[in-house]
Amino acid sequence: MKRLILLAVFLLGISTSCTDRDDEVDRVNIRIKNDTDLFFNEVRVVQKDTAYENIGSGEFSEYVEYEQAFRVMALSVTTDSTSLNF
Numbered sequence: 001m002k003r004l005i006l007l008a009v010f011l012l013g014i015s016t017s018c019t020d021r022d023d024e025v026d027r028v029n030i031r032i033k034n035d036t037d038l039f040f041n042e043v044r045v046v047q048k049d050t051a052y053e054n055i056g057s058g059e060f061s062e063y064v065e066y067e068q069a070f071r072v073m074a075l076s077v078t079t080d081s082t083s084l085n086f
Helices: 002-017
Strands: 028-030 040-045 050-055 064-066 075-079 083-085
Touching: 050 064
Parallel strands: none
Antiparallel strands: 028 064, 040 050, 040 075, 075 083
């Protein structure tokens, strides 16, 4: 009897713990990681004209939603000392 109750609780836990019904998966979420020693004042995604601001060294930006994204996108990075284009 104990095994039957334990099995029922286990199956109930599995069936309810793996649901992810509140996420909308029709958009792409992108964030920028600053993997340099520089402070990024602004990172601009050129095609979408979207700016991420104030990303410290080793930090991540907030997520920004896009309708679609590509493997390679043009970026413009502005730091205190220089401006870079990718």
